[in-house]
Amino acid sequence: MDVTTRSFTEAVRALGVAQKSNRGAPLYSRLVNRPLGRILAAAAHQVGLSPNQVTGVSACFTFTGIALVAMVPPSPAMAAVIAVLLVIGYGLDSADGQLARLLGRGSPAGEWLDHVCDSLKTATIHLAVVVSLYRFADLPTDLLLVVPLAYSALDTTLFFAFILTERLRKPSGPRLATADSSRPSVLRAMLSAPTDYGILCLVFFTLAWPHVFLVAYGVMLLGTAGYALLALPKWYRDVSRLREGA
Structure with a gap:
C-alpha cells in the first residue's frame, strides 16, 4: 500500500512493526515515549507533515516549556503546563524519526x-533551572545553584560522548532498523532510567515546590553521574578497540 494513502490506524500498525530496537532503551522511552511518538507520527502523517516539520513542532513545545521555566513563577498549574509541554515535545522528538521510517x-x-x-x-533545560531557582525559589544557600550547573555540564558531556561513540562505531551512519524480536534487558532499562529525559x-x-523538586532533580543528577562513571570508560574501551583494529 502507498504510504501516502494509509489511514491513521494503518499508520500506527505499520509504525509498530518498523520500530527501533528496544535494546538499551530506558524504561520511560520504551513504555511511554515510543508508543506516544508512534501515535503522534501517525497523526503527523495524516495532516501531511514532513519529518523535519515534526522536529520543528517538537522544538516549539520543548523550548516553550524551557522558556517558561526561566521566565514564569512556578505555580502548581504552571509546573503542570511546563511538564506537559516537555512531555509532548519529547514525544514529537520520537515521532520525527518514526515518521521518517514510515515514509522511507x-x-x-x-x-x-x-x-x-x-x-x-540538553544544555538549556538545566540553565533554565538555574534561572528559575535563583529568581523564584527561597533557597537556604546559593550553593544549591551548583546542582543544575553540574547537571548541565554532565548531561551535555554524556550526550556528546554517546553520539560520538555511536558515530565511531558505525562510520557509515546509523541504519534504520525494524523491530528487534529479542527481549531487551529490563534491568538495564531500569539502571539507565536516571539518564532518561522523559523522566x-x-x-x-x-x-x-522547590525543595521537593531539588530532591528529585538531585536524585536524577546522581543517577546520571553513576551511569556516566560506568558508561564513559566502556565507550572509551570500545573506541580503543576500533582504533587498534583499524
Whole structure:
C-alpha cells in the first residue's frame, strides 16, 4: 500500500512493526515515549507533515516549556503546563524519526537537525533551572545553584560522548532498523532510567515546590553521574578497540 494513502490506524500498525530496537532503551522511552511518538507520527502523517516539520513542532513545545521555566513563577498549574509541554515535545522528538521510517525518508540532514535540537535542549533545560531557582525559589544557600550547573555540564558531556561513540562505531551512519524480536534487558532499562529525559520531564511537575523538586532533580543528577562513571570508560574501551583494529 502507498504510504501516502494509509489511514491513521494503518499508520500506527505499520509504525509498530518498523520500530527501533528496544535494546538499551530506558524504561520511560520504551513504555511511554515510543508508543506516544508512534501515535503522534501517525497523526503527523495524516495532516501531511514532513519529518523535519515534526522536529520543528517538537522544538516549539520543548523550548516553550524551557522558556517558561526561566521566565514564569512556578505555580502548581504552571509546573503542570511546563511538564506537559516537555512531555509532548519529547514525544514529537520520537515521532520525527518514526515518521521518517514510515515514509522511507531518513536523511543525514534530518538526523543533523534532530541532534542539534537535542543538544540545545540538553544544555538549556538545566540553565533554565538555574534561572528559575535563583529568581523564584527561597533557597537556604546559593550553593544549591551548583546542582543544575553540574547537571548541565554532565548531561551535555554524556550526550556528546554517546553520539560520538555511536558515530565511531558505525562510520557509515546509523541504519534504520525494524523491530528487534529479542527481549531487551529490563534491568538495564531500569539502571539507565536516571539518564532518561522523559523522566526528567516528569520531575518538572514538582517545580512549584522547590525543595521537593531539588530532591528529585538531585536524585536524577546522581543517577546520571553513576551511569556516566560506568558508561564513559566502556565507550572509551570500545573506541580503543576500533582504533587498534583499524
